[in-house]
Amino acid sequence: MAKKQDSYQCTECGWSSTRWVGRCGECQAWGTVVERGAPKLRSVASSVPVDQAVPISQVPTDQAARRLTTIAELDRVLGDGLVPGAVVLLAGEPGVGKSTLLLDVAAKWARSGETTLYISGEESASQVRLRAERTGAMDDSLYLASENDLGTVLGHVESVRPSLLVVDSVQTIATAEADGAPGGPSQVREVTGALARVAKREGMAVIVVGHVTKDGAIAGPRTLEHLVDVVLTFEGDRHSGFRMVRATKNRFGPADEVGCFEMSETGIVEVPDPSGLFTTAHAEPVPGTCVTVTLEGRRPLLAEIQALVAPSPNQSSPRRTTHGLDNSRIAMVLAVLERKARLPLSAHDVYVSTVGGARVTDPSVDLSAAIAIASAALDRHYPRRLLALGEVGLAGDLRRVPGVERRLAEAGRLGFEFAVVPRGSRDVTVKVPRLGGLRVVEVDSLADALGVLDLRRATKEKE
Template sequence: MAKKQDAYHCTECGWASTRWVGRCGECQTWGSVVERGAPKLREVPSTAPLAKALPISKVPMDAARRYPTNIGELDRVLGDGLVPGAVILLAGEPGVGKSTLLLDVAAKWASSGRKTLYVSGEESASQVKMRAERTGTVVDDLYLASESDLGTVLGHIEEVSPSLVVIDSVQTISTADAEGVPGGPSQVREVTGALARVAKRENVAIVIVGHVTKDGSIAGPRTMEHLVDVVLTFEGDRHSGFRMVRATKNRFGPADEVGCFEMDERGIVEVPDPSGLFTTRHDEPTPGTCVTVTLEGRRPLLSEVQALVAQSTNEKSPRRTTHGLDGSRMAMVLAVLERKARMPLFGHDVYVSTVGGARVTDPSVDLAVAIAVASAALDRHHPRRFIALGEVGLAGDLRRVPGVERRLAEAARLGFELAVIPQGSRDVTVKVPKLGGLRVVEVPTLADALGVLDLRTPSR
């Protein structure tokens, strides 16, 4: 008996089915199962090209010239500005400030005498203007449109002839040429593809706002990320004013840069020197604190770790609470502290947090966590102008971390006097910047680092 042919397939992972279903049985994506066509293999005839291929040395660069957005932190992430014809996807959680940032970008772009079109599928034009008046971004060359139909949006682009278009958001724009509901995989793919074709044909930069899923990944099919030139993620805790724009894909610049912003009553404000946001100023040394320098992309940022150790009411199951840090990694550091440094933590609740709502995932924070917890457990302070860098191994050793020289240079610039780092971290073959009055101490183990700071427990 002949096997029944699978008439449907998933556009995301290729899973096949004999009947239509609303959700893919393999990748669990909704609305991605479509009917499989039966295209016939045929030979495609060649056609005369509209433009001749040129040697790469003779290709003109005028069309790829960068234009700054006049927002330094965003230009830093983009690679010194916007490239005409580029398609940028900016994704982030609801309420993080995507629309506010892009309205500011559009206004600054238009203030230079360049036409800008801001298309909102979520708000009316009057609502967008109300937000623009609040943030001081009302400019004559900034055109507003409230549309959700792709054909009408393309008509606005032809009529206004802007050099920058902002689409807020791609999940609200739909077209009759694609199946599914607005925001579905088929609609998002078709809308993004059409906007990308217009951007290349008209040589206009287009910024598309995208939503994220519950786990923080960009909503929609992965093909949307392949269609655009730049993918940016806008990160931040809604309970904190700090925001960060991170590039995860960039065809025109570095893909490991971050830009720092702060949300206040004026809107989004760039923060060129954000180190002070994640540290507190103490007139006297305080037990239970330690400062480290993390790397966000290629950018060194100061982060302060605070710890509190208290007698537990339930000695059999003491609490281990973290904020801004990985809980499982902190548990590992505490185990190494108890086993290798003989720190008396059994029967004690341990609370560890970062300052300013920063989310730190860099392994170099391990040593700072260990020192903050040891200082809190012994109620003993360490030198005030001090930083610690290093990843803690299960054997109690300290492992090297990348970018040590950049981290030390940032600490020296901010006036720190002592740095404890893993042994062998500094490359003597690399020309290092002047570290001023910063004294660097290299140690092989966690116990040695605690000894340098006089945080060892009395011998038992």
Template sequence: MARKQQDDYQCTECGATSTRWVGRCPQCQTWGSVVERSGPPSRVAVDIAAPHSAALPIGEVSTQAADRTLTGMEELDRVLGGGLVPGAVVLLAGEPGVGKSTLLLEVAARWARGGRRTLYITGEESASQVRLRATRTNALADSLYLAAENDLGTILGHIEQVRPSLMVLDSVQTVGAAQTEGIIGGTTQIREVTTALVRTAKQRDMAVVIVGHVTKDGGIAGPRTLEHLVDVVLAFEGDRHSGFRMVRATKNRFGPADEVGCFEMAEAGIVEVPDPSGLFITRYEEPLPGTCVTVTMEGRRPLLSEIQALVAPVPNETPARRVTNGIDFSRVAMVLAVLQRKAHLPLSRNDVYVSTVGGARITDPSADLAVALAVASAAVERNFPRRVLAMGEVGLAGDLRRVPGLERRVAEADRLGFELALVPANSRDRTASRPKLRNLEVVEVSSVAQALGVLDLRRAERGQAQTAGMRAVQV
């Protein structure tokens, strides 16, 4: 038996080589991605060829060929950085049923209504099924062409025949190239299909939007090089039990990579939500204990979110429970520990439930202070005297840390009619111009205990403890 040479096995995900087969790649930690090479890497001499056009100083390069075109959906244009660039390849990924096909069919229809030819390729549905959905969502246009194909060569033939300025492929995992080995949806096929579409898009100055699937871990299915090949990577997020949807740019060669667009799934299709703050807060006639509003930053957009808390005594000797919904459990547990140790709020013998409103998912650490105030308000059963919101990251010492984009957050809270904002001390820029506030009073606090004192939550706790015959908490 011939002895294997060095590096005869390679990972299809990251390209790492190995002298033997392993079930898990030691570099990217992907299971089942290491395969045997068909032969040693070949070294082919490349002939020097004359360039088609001379290289120019960067200041002399024309930008007319890269002028953006609006898609007709302002929220999507915001994420793209002002519209689609000719020749750009966009990858849109999301969970099954989140509404990727509905969104892109609406985009294709609006693009076609501007007199521009649009080609929609479906590999998961038949043409008649897409036609029925287009009728329901009113996504019909004369310049919108539809085809159901699963072969790359046939798709390139449709492009040659229609000559569109925008092509939508739904989805890349359902298309295969006949001349390439591997099953449809495999890493080799996905890489070959995407490479061919990128090459065609650049040659024809045709914008291409590709739908991608996600894995159970939330990552984009297929090789990692898929994200490197395309120009823009968009993540379509949302809870299937909630109508709110969010498009987030994770990579954008033509604009900011931290922007988000907001949408809502309705019976007639998907609609834009230019002002989504009202979706995540509740309008109460009377203030209720256990609620506090915060302002998070989704990209460069401030969004108001309401946090609700419930504190209930533990019956008998049952262990206390900690339940969260829409917010990270470990951060809530840390805030509860700070409340108990640094603010002297007794919570060890109480069940604590913390949840967001409207299906919002909060990952911004600036929501820590709002969580602390909501839990404290629920524990002492005392509501806030005014419409209050809070922003600040809580440290283990009970201190508050600065949050980015504070002036933008404060301006959004003032626009929506809030009266009091608690922010970390020394977090406002003294030199930069501040927005003129109408009714909002901004109070700087340095710790969680000080924030509780401003809202008079500690005094309420002491009074309740004395009434119950318990030892008053020293503050």
């Protein structure tokens, strides 16, 4: 008996099945299993290439010259501007400011003398103009159209001949050449592929907006990220005005850069020096605070950790509340403080938070959080311009963190005077000794760090 061929395949991962199912058995995605035709095994005849292959050293690069968007923070993430023919995917949660940012990019691109076409599939042209007037994104070289059909969008491209095309969003554009509703895997793949082909043929930069799922992943098939050249994610807390553009894929530049922005009443504003957003200026030293430097990609950012320790009304089950920090790591730091530094915390409520709504997941924040908690528990302060870096181990030891040189250089630039780092960072800190008056002290353990800050003596006195 002949074996039955698999006639259904998942458009996401390629999993195949002999019958239709609603959910893929491999990637567990819903509604992605479609019928496919029988494979045709036949040879492909060769054809004469239009352009002959040449040595890579003789390939001209003038057609790939970058063009700045004049938004420095975005150019930093893109790798010094947009490359003609590149397709950029910008994804983010609803309301984070994707459309506002790209409308500003389109307007500034038009002001530089380049023709720009903005296609809106979610709003009418008049609605987009109202936002453009509010944010000052008006220019006669910026063309605007509200369309949902791919063929009509390509017709606008042929008519306007722009050097930059913005499509907001790819999930709202559909074509009759693909099956499914707009936003479906087949539609998204076909629309993105068509835009990529036009971009390469015309030498036109294309930026498309992508939706995200409730889990934060980019909506649509995984092949969407493979079709484009650059994938950017626009991140931000809706309760905070701070926004970050992060590159997760970049064929033309670094994929670990971060651009910082702030949402204001007049639109998206660049934040070239965001460290001030996450620290507070105290006239006098305050117990329960400590500053650290985290790395977002390759960019050092200051973050201030604040802690409050108070006697618990329910000593059998004290509260442990964190905001902007990993709750499990703070629980580990509390255990190490009590066990290795002999700081009694089991009968106290502990609250630990970051300033400005920053979200810090870097392990280098461990030492700063420990110092802030110890300072709050003992109600003692330390020198005001203090910086602490280091990952705390379960044995109470301190482990080195990457990028110490850049972190200390940023702290010295901002006027910090004293830094506590793990032992073994000397090879790096020698390059920046006392940078801007910064004094760097290396310690082996958490107990030694508290001793350097005179908090260890206070712990013993409390015992």
